[in-house]
Amino acid sequence: MxxxxxxxxxxxxxxxxxxxxxxxxxxxxxxxxxxxxxxxIAHRMAGCAWAAGTLLLAWWLMAAATSDVAFARVQWFMSSFLGILVLFGLTLAAWYHTLAGLRHLVWDAGYGFDIPTVYKTGRAVLIGTIVLTVLTWLFAIAFWG
Amino acid sequence: MATETSPRAMRTPLGRVRGLGSAKSGTHHWWMQRVTSIALLPLTIWFVISMIGLAGAGYLETLLWIGKPVNAVLMISLIALTFHHMAAGLQIVIEDYVRNEAQRIVALLLVKGGCALLALACTFAVLRIAFAI
Structure with a gap:
């Protein structure tokens, strides 16, 4: 040992x-x-993060179905510093899990197992995640105004 | 060799495993995780784009968006598939990391129950909004 x-x-x-x-x-x-x-491991962690994020989805929908006061509370949280940070993290996790999941589906179909391809698709997933997350937030901020 | 003439060597692999218990659901769990992931691909992208459009929207605007028939149906599809996929994924994580059997069973039941409750809550909320508008 x-x-x-x-x-x-x-x-x-x-x-x-x-x-x-x-x-x-x-x-x-x-x-x-x-x-x-x-x-x-990042694919698994992003999945778990998204799972925790569904609590926010449930809170948002239940509050919308309850009253304007309840909805205002969700909106207050989502536009707070912590809320934005959580939403940004969830966007990152969602795009990563989506792109890495796509890579897994390609593997399941039997393609892309050799090491050079694995590194190439891995880099593509990481770069794609950053690009799509930044684009999502640029568009969100543009719509916010 | 002696083993080659024994009755055991004459049996087919299928004959040897028959009667030793069922294979249960086989690859069903794995396959359903792929099926839900494929369905979630367009749905999640639609959801992210929709949330961009709803950024900064007020209460009424949000209700009107959820209540639109197309949005309500897609939201309920997204909810059902997300929580199905989530329960399947968390189940694997728990089975991988929790070694104590009692703890594993409790964790699995809590996760399955939690996912079912969250899916019901989300679906009920969408329906309530859609029918109220």
Missing amino acids: SDPRDAGMIGRRTDGKIVHRPLSPHLQAYDMMQMTSFTS
Whole structure:
């Protein structure tokens, strides 16, 4: 166990016996700056962020269905500094999960598995996320006025 | 070799696994996650564009937008698929990271129940607005 990479090889059989074998990437064992592992865990984290964001969607819709006072409270939060920050983060997560999800669908269809292509599509997803997030907010701010 | 003449070696792989229990839903969970993701692709893009258009809109303007038949139907589709996809995704995350079985079952039930409640709340809100206008 002198090599830190061994941390990614310790597994347990169903009877509890410790065995030496490769495992799925996990945070302690892998270099998260690799394109492959970073885009993978980020996809999961973006999905979880979007899941938390559905609470805002539910609050917005329920408030709109309740009264103008309830709706004003949502609008106050959404236009506060914290609200804008949360909405910006959700936009980022939504675009990332959408583009990375598209990449997963292409993989599911059996294409793009070789390392150069994986790095190329990974970069495209990251750049696309930033471009679409910035565009979304530029348009939103333009409409706000 | 002795094993090659044993009755076990004569059996087909299918014959060996038959009667050992069902494969349950097989790839259904995985497949539904892909199906909902494909459907969510255009719906989410429509939703983001719509929210850009609604930025800074007042109460009445928002109600009128939600209440439009096309928007109400697309919103309910988005809600149903989002919470289906979300429950499926969170289920995988929980199954991957929660090792204690009791904790895993409780977490799964809470997530499934929460997703169902949120989906109902969102759908009810859209319908109430749509029918009131």
